[in-house]
Amino acid sequence: MSDSTQAALSNLMHEQRHFDPPEELARHANVSADVYDEADRDPVAFWGKQAERLTWAEPFTDVLDWSNPPFAKWYVGGKLNAAYNCVDRHVEAGNGDRVAFHWVGEPEGDTRDLTYAELKDEVCRAANALVELGVQTGDRVAIYMPMIPETVVAMLACARIGAPHTVVFGGFSSQALVDRIQDCDARVVITADGGYRRGAPASLKPAVDEAVERCPDVRSVLVVRRTGQDVAWTEGRDVWWHDAVGGQSTEHTPEAFDSEHPLYVMYTSGTTGKPKGILHTTGGYLVGTSYTHWAVFDLKPETDVFWTAADIGWVTGHSYIVYGPLANGTTSVMYEGTPDTPHKGRWWEIISQYKVNILYCAPTAIRTFMKWGKEIPEKSDLSSLRLLGSVGEPINPEAWIWYREVIGGGHCPVVDTWWQTETGQLMISPLPGVTSSKPGSAMKALPGISAVVVDDVGKPVSKGEGGYLTLTQPWPAMLRTIWGDDQRYRDTYWSRFEGVYFAGDGAKLDEEGDIWLLGRVDDVMNVSGHRLSTTEIESALVSHPKVAEAAVVGAKDEDTGQAVCAFVILRESAGDGGQDIVEELRAHVAKEIGKIARPRQIMVVPELPKTRSGKIMRRLLKDVAEEREVGDVTTLADSTVMDLISENLKDSGSDED
Numbered sequence: 162m163s164d165s166t167q168a169a170l171s172n173l174m175h176e177q178r179h180f181d182p183p184e185e186l187a188r189h190a191n192v193s194a195d196v197y198d199e200a201d202r203d204p205v206a207f208w209g210k211q212a213e214r215l216t217w218a219e220p221f222t223d224v225l226d227w228s229n230p231p232f233a234k235w236y237v238g239g240k241l242n243a244a245y246n247c248v249d250r251h252v253e254a255g256n257g258d259r260v261a262f263h264w265v266g267e268p269e270g271d272t273r274d275l276t277y278a279e280l281k282d283e284v285c286r287a288a289n290a291l292v293e294l295g296v297q298t299g300d301r302v303a304i305y306m307p308m309i310p311e312t313v314v315a316m317l318a319c320a321r322i323g324a325p326h327t328v329v330f331g332g333f334s335s336q337a338l339v340d341r342i343q344d345c346d347a348r349v350v351i352t353a354d355g356g357y358r359r360g361a362p363a364s365l366k367p368a369v370d371e372a373v374e375r376c377p378d379v380r381s382v383l384v385v386r387r388t389g390q391d392v393a394w395t396e397g398r399d400v401w402w403h404d405a406v407g408g409q410s411t412e413h414t415p416e417a418f419d420s421e422h423p424l425y426v427m428y429t430s431g432t433t434g435k436p437k438g439i440l441h442t443t444g445g446y447l448v449g450t451s452y453t454h455w456a457v458f459d460l461k462p463e464t465d466v467f468w469t470a471a472d473i474g475w476v477t478g479h480s481y482i483v484y485g486p487l488a489n490g491t492t493s494v495m496y497e498g499t500p501d502t503p504h505k506g507r508w509w510e511i512i513s514q515y516k517v518n519i520l521y522c523a524p525t526a527i528r529t530f531m532k533w534g535k536e537i538p539e540k541s542d543l544s545s546l547r548l549l550g551s552v553g554e555p556i557n558p559e560a561w562i563w564y565r566e567v568i569g570g571g572h573c574p575v576v577d578t579w580w581q582t583e584t585g586q587l588m589i590s591p592l593p594g595v596t597s598s599k600p601g602s603a604m605k606a607l608p609g610i611s612a613v614v615v616d617d618v619g620k621p622v623s624k625g626e627g628g629y630l631t632l633t634q635p636w637p638a639m640l641r642t643i644w645g646d647d648q649r650y651r652d653t654y655w656s657r658f659e660g661v662y663f664a665g666d667g668a669k670l671d672e673e674g675d676i677w678l679l680g681r682v683d684d685v686m687n688v689s690g691h692r693l694s695t696t697e698i699e700s701a702l703v704s705h706p707k708v709a710e711a712a713v714v715g716a717k718d719e720d721t722g723q724a725v726c727a728f729v730i731l732r733e734s735a736g737d738g739g740q741d742i743v744e745e746l747r748a749h750v751a752k753e754i755g756k757i758a759r760p761r762q763i764m765v766v767p768e769l770p771k772t773r774s775g776k777i778m779r780r781l782l783k784d785v786a787e788e789r790e791v792g793d794v795t796t797l798a799d800s801t802v803m804d805l806i807s808e809n810l811k812d813s814g815s816d817e818d
């Protein structure tokens with residue numbers, strides 16, 4: 162952590178404000194303070210009890226098998242069906258008429274309510290269609306979709322027949338789709354012609370066509386008609402969703418799968434170029450997500466309207482739009498588009514229209530709203546809100562306070578929730594009505610979770626000190642491995658500190674022992690709450706014929722938290738690259754990975770700062786990108802390189818869209 166971050170943090174902690182849990186909330190909250198002691202006394206028994214939230218076709222014999230770490234088995238011997246737990250059982254309990262999703266399309270007036278009974282019928286139809294397409298238990302299905310109800314239906318249909326899904330965020334490129342399809346050997350792709358974004362139809366099918374050309378094992382592409390745009394069609398491979406699913410029976414008997422049956426693979430960026438397929442399994446994941454959704458959001462499923470404003474293509478969408486909320490029988494809002502279409506008050510109109518009680522979103526959105534001004538949310542009636550959540554990146558205290566005051570009217574507790582694709586479930590967060598909160602702190606590990614901040618050698622730090630965040634006990638929704646690569650799973654997460662999970666985040670304990678997250682300590686960047694790997698973007702850049710070498714850093718950015726800044730050395734044959742080289746390279750990264758990875762800035766430089774052993778010193782480049790004085794250069798092989806870089810900066814780049 163840099164000295165300036167340390168100093169800023171110390172100041173903050175010094176001035177820190179406390180918000181005690183409102184008494185009224187404390188009286189009615191789902192959990193009470195003794196839950197921490199209960200879980201501490203016997204975490205395994207605690208998680209055993211939480212499993213009663215689910216309906217098991219066969220009971221488990223042991224809560225946890227941790228005899229072969231780091232490979233955990235939760236709810237050993239138990240059998241269940243995830244889709245049954247998310248849908249059918251609510252209908253059987255007489256709640257079929259409850260709305261599961263108030264879906265809001267981006268074009269105004271384009272809305273659809275889906276009750277649990279309707280969702281059950283759709284999921285059964287889709288499950289029957291997948292079976293007819295030859296999908297068998299254990300087969301992988303890739304899903305590349307906009308934010309529409311069919312995306313949820315597709316995921317649940319996969320879960321229902323035991324075919325693990327891998328949802329690929331619609332903003333990823335065709336190349337990224339190829340990598341993921343190939344890595345998990347998916348045979349079927351579910352997609353749509355497109356979706357609405359920023360007031361216009363955006364296409365998805367062409368990227369799938371391009372990808373599937375290079376994935377000969379994909380035999381079927383199931384296509385939802387969302388926008389009506391023209392699409393190319395490959396007879397025998399492409400099938401319209403309405404043809405394949407529409408005519409199916411609404412009866413489908415869910416099979417009970419082992420608690421450890423794979424539920425899904427979600428790819429995420431790591432420190433090396435290749436994205437990792439994070440594997441989540443059924444029983445533990447559903448217990449972890451449903452318990453935390455109920456406890457941390459103080460969810461009252463009979464009355465609450467809940468909204469996670471995130472994309473289903475990320476883990477936040479998986480755990481808190483789909484599995485957690487549905488397992489709890491929640492009524493959720495799901496919104497297709499961007500917050501500024503057709504105007505900047507869209508979110509607030511949705512909240513007032515559906516009387517949303519709980520909003521969960523990323524700090525980057527909150528900072529954007531702050532910039533747009535409080536007059537915009539003030540035009541809407543937000544009085545239905547009673548709880549606010551934040552996720553994805555450290556929330557700066559100013560944004561936290563603004564969120565609480567302007568959006569929450571000063572009376573809604575804010576829960577800053579720390580977790581990861583790998584953890585599957587919320588891990589560190591205040592509990593509303595129980596824990597007090599401090600702007601900028603995620604406070605403490607949830608009941609049943611043990612988070613410890615350690616120093617370089619793995620020794621727990623004292624209050625007031627900083628270090629690395631580790632998790633010392635297994636938890637139900639933890640990743641089980643990296644798809645197809647157990648060794649990488651061990652190396653990445655369980656080797657930095659012997660026998661404990663290394664999260665890759667820096668953290669600090671304040672004087673009261675509460676946890677403050679400080680961002681990644683590895684080569685992972687966090688741009689608008691999205692995880693990107695510096696090495697992955699570097700690989701994309703050097704795959705361009707004009708680039709000899711590239712180094713990428715995440716530089717501080719007021720709006721997006723961090724922004725991608727690239728330094729490139731061009732090949733001699735490229736000359737100075739010409740006028741448009743920066744735009745050409747930005748477009749190349751968008752093509753290789755996706756628009757989200759496109760560098761904000763590309764600087765063409767003659768050299769990169771390297772140590773004598775040839776390692777690029779990104780720390781120094783970060784200083785340049787953040788326009789700071791360059792730090793200690795004594796370990797550089799050639800200490801004049803930084804001067805050369807400063808003199809030669811050929812800047813670049815806007816950041817439109």
Ligand code: WTA
Nearest residue numbers: 552553554555577578579580581582678692
């Ligand atoms: C960061 C998103 C600070 C962190 C759910 C983590 C956070 C990475 C917070 C995981 C938070 C997430 N405060 N940092 N409340 N929540 N992070 O896998 O660096 O997309 O390691 O999961 O986001 O990102 P991922």
